[in-house]
Amino acid sequence: MVLTVKLEFSGGMELLFNNEKKKTVVLPDTFVAGAATLLDLLPWLRDNLLTERAELFMQGDSVRPGILVLVNDADWELEGELEYVIKDQDTFVFISTLHGG
């Protein structure tokens, strides 16, 4: 089954992703429904969608501290963070908090 996910970038994150605030992507076959997790998705985003400064997006296996991740409008800390299993039509929001207020 093909996995399609909706991505949203805000708080300045969009600047790293070609200035696109919203994007829908169809994930490749390597993403198996029921097995693929966010641990797999993040490096894929970095390698395929990120247009600059990978170190501002990821630190190690996860997002850089200071970047909030939402899974279907809920804090990813409630969904298992990197272990969350991706479902078709899921929405992931990446919000950076690393700027002036």
Added chain:
Amino acid sequence: MPKLCVLCKEKRAVLKRPKTAQQICRTCFYAVFELEVHITIQDSKLFKAGDKVAIAASGGKDSTVLAHVMTTLNERYNYGLDLCLLSVDEGITGYRDDSLETVKRNEKQYKIPLKIVSYDELYGWSMDAIVKEIGMKNNCTFCGVFRRQALDRGAAMLGVDHIVTGHNADDIAETVLMNILRGDISRLQRCTAIRTSTDETIPRSKPFKHTYEKEIVMYAYFKQLDYFSTECIYSPNAYRGHARALLKDLEQIRPSAIMDIVHSGEAYASRKPTRRLNEVNESAVPTVGLIGNCERCGYMTSQKLCKACVLLEGLNRGLPQIAIGNSSKY
């Protein structure tokens, strides 16, 4: 299987609070977020009815949420405050001019009047001009000093009784860390105060002192409050960046670290009130921390000339490095 909110036990939990690790729903989140700010305001007795209060607004996440929450609480709990927005234009092309558009939108959304003061107007130097002169190091020193005064002068022009800024728990924790790392005892003692004032200046306070940055961002996201979010183009070398990175790493491991650091900072606060320079026998007592007035512009300072006058002197004489570095620590 969606998790239920631990407070109302009815709705789906959407946020895990860093402060308490509670998993709560949107409605309960709005309620605790707003209530905690209200309690902070009440406990510290920040305002009295009839006060005219300027909300220092930059168009960024903290000040946008602050404007929203102050307007909401003022109405809900009848604070009786006369609110207005105050913005400082440092003259940073591509950064400040964009964020000011957000504040102008806020003016319309919350129906409170806006005043903008600019560095160019007040000092004859925009940040663009300053950075051209001195480069990318130490420019934050100029900007921070000038901004503090600019806010006071703008507030004086508006005739307000009080200024509120959007500094949050993360900001204060970063400041505590910075002051410890740099061994700046006098700043460390002052930096966690929720309210700062002396006889001459308009009091200013930080209603978000106990509010986590993560919650401010989530509040803005869920409520769809629009704000401007880019890093200041002149800030990449700022020392605060190191403190911020450390703090964020600590938050990952133990989210309560932020509140704990603020609490530790409070423990350093001096219990002795600052005394006036002219009340003291100068030869007998060290002058660090005693507040007086600048000989040139009258602004408050613990030295003969306030920092802004010293910095401006340097800029105007073509010797901008005058006030930067060890010899100028106060």
